[in-house]
Amino acid sequence: MPEPVSETPLPGLLPTGRSFVRMNAGQLSRVVGIPLRGMVEPASADERVDHVWISIAVPGYGNVQLNLSTRSSRNRRAGFDDAIRLAVLRESGLPRPKTGVHACPRFDYTDIERRQSLEYARQTRDGMARILLDTAASSDLIEAWGILYARDHVGLHEIHSRKASCAVPQNLRGRDGAVRFYRAGTTDSELFLLKFCGQL
Numbered sequence: 001m002p003e004p005v006s007e008t009p010l011p012g013l014l015p016t017g018r019s020f021v022r023m024n025a026g027q028l029s030r031v032v033g034i035p036l037r038g039m040v041e042p043a044s045a046d047e048r049v050d051h052v053w054i055s056i057a058v059p060g061y062g063n064v065q066l067n068l069s070t071r072s073s074r075n076r077r078a079g080f081d082d083a084i085r086l087a088v089l090r091e092s093g094l095p096r097p098k099t100g101v102h103a104c105p106r107f108d109y110t111d112i113e114r115r116q117s118l119e120y121a122r123q124t125r126d127g128m129a130r131i132l133l134d135t136a137a138s139s140d141l142i143e144a145w146g147i148l149y150a151r152d153h154v155g156l157h158e159i160h161s162r163k164a165s166c167a168v169p170q171n172l173r174g175r176d177g178a179v180r181f182y183r184a185g186t187t188d189s190e191l192f193l194l195k196f197c198g199q200l
Contacts, residue, residue, distance in 0.1 A: 020061070020101055021101075021148060021150045021154050022150070024101075024103055024148050025148050025149055025150050026147060026148070026149070027103060027147070027148060028103075028104045028105075028106075028107065028145065028146070028147060028174075028175050028177075029101060029102060029103060029104055029145070029146065029147070029148040029156065030101075030102045030103075030104040030107075030143065030144070030145050031056070031058060031064050031066075031100075031101050031102075031143070031144050031146075031148075031156050032058070032097045032098065032099045032100055032101075032102075032141065032142070032143045032144075033056030033057050033058035033059075033063075033064060033099055033141075033142060034056060034057045034058075034059075034099065034140065034141060034142075035054060035055075035056050035136050035137075035139055035140070035141075035142050036055040036056060036057055036063065037054075037055050038052060038053065038054040038055070038132070038133045038136045038137065039052070039053055039133075040052055040053075040070075040129050040133075041053050041067075048073075049070070049125070050069060050070055050071045050072070050073045050082075050125065051067050051068060051069055051070060052067075052068045052070055052128075052129050052132045052133060053065055053066070053067060053068075054066040054068060054132070054133075054136050054142065056142050056144075058099055058100060058101055059099050060099070060100065061100065061101050062154070063153075063154070064101070064154050064155060064156060065153055065154070065155035065156070066142070066144050066146070066155065066156050066159060066179065067146075067155055067156065067157040067159065068132050068159050068179065068194075069084060069128075069159070069160050069194060070084060070123075070125045070126075070128040070129045070132070071083060071084055071125040071128070072084070072165070072167070072196045072197065074165075074167040074168060075165065075166050075167045075196055075197050075198075077167070078166065078167040080166035080167055080197045080198070081166070081197040082125075082197070083122045083123060083124065083125075083197070084122075084123045084125075084128050084160075084194050084195070084196065085120035085121065085122055085123070085194070085195040085196070085199070085200060086120065086121055086123050086128065086131070086192060086193070086194055086195075087118040087119060087120045087121070087192075087193040087195075088190050088191070088192055088193075089112065089116060089118065089190070089191040089193065090188065090189070090190050090191075091188070091189050091190075091191070092186075092187050092188050092189075093187050094182075094187075094189050096141060096182060097141075097143055099141075101148070104145055105174075106174040106175075107145045107174070107175070107176050107177065107178065108173060108174045108175075108176050109161055109163075109176050109178075109193055109195075112191075112193070118193065120193075120195055120200055132192075135181045135190065135192075136181065138181075138183060138184060139181040139182055139183055139184060140182060140183075140184035140185075141181075141182035142179065142180070142181055142182070143179070143180040143182070144156055144159055144177070144178070144179040144180070145159070145176070145177045145178050145179075146158045146159040146177035147175075147177070156177075157177075158175075158177050159177035159178065159179055159194070160176070160177055160178075160194035160195065160196065161176050161177075161193070161194065161195045161196070161199050162175045162176050162177070163176075163195075163199050164198065164199070165195075165196040165197055165198040165199050166196070166197040166198035167196075167197075167198075168196075176193075177194075178191060178192060178193050178194070179191075179192045180192070
């Protein structure tokens with residue numbers, strides 16, 4: 001179901017960005033931008049914290065917030081293991097993508113897993129947050145796949161596998177999310193693939 005889009009001006013976006021977001025909110029998108037800052041999401045209680053926010057600047061569009069999971073609250077509420085399973089695909093020499101916001105017809109972990117042998121390692125919530133923040137801090141370009149939304153800000157969420165999990169029976173193929181960090185001063189990059197309990 002498409003994300004609701006406010007008719008009020010979207011803060012932090014240039015006219016080009018506002019037009020694209022209004023047309024594509026709720027759709028799988030690819031965003032490439034320059035990291036600005038990262039933080040653990042603020043919450044009224046510690047048990048509610050389950051994301052890291054990374055803001056990126058997208059020239060010609062404005063700022064976009066990446067919402068990256070550090071655990072699964074839905075699994076925890078249903079009595080399952082809430083930990084993220086993280087696989088990191090390290091590559092060198094990849095062409096750097098141009099900054100921008102793009103519609104993405106498909107992104108599926110199985111396409112990558114057919115070509116690569118990946119190991120998904122269980123992460124604690126705080127450990128996952130530290131990995132994300134440290135990696136973002138040492139990067140000068142970030143590329144992310146996920147669902148575009150517009151609320152009181154513009155962002156990308158669902159940046160993880162969308163296959164059925166322990167607590168979520170819906171199986172969405174071809175709509176996975178991920179994030180790739182391009183390390184500053186090098187030709188190295190790291191693609192982060194995130195899964196939940198029941199997705200391995």
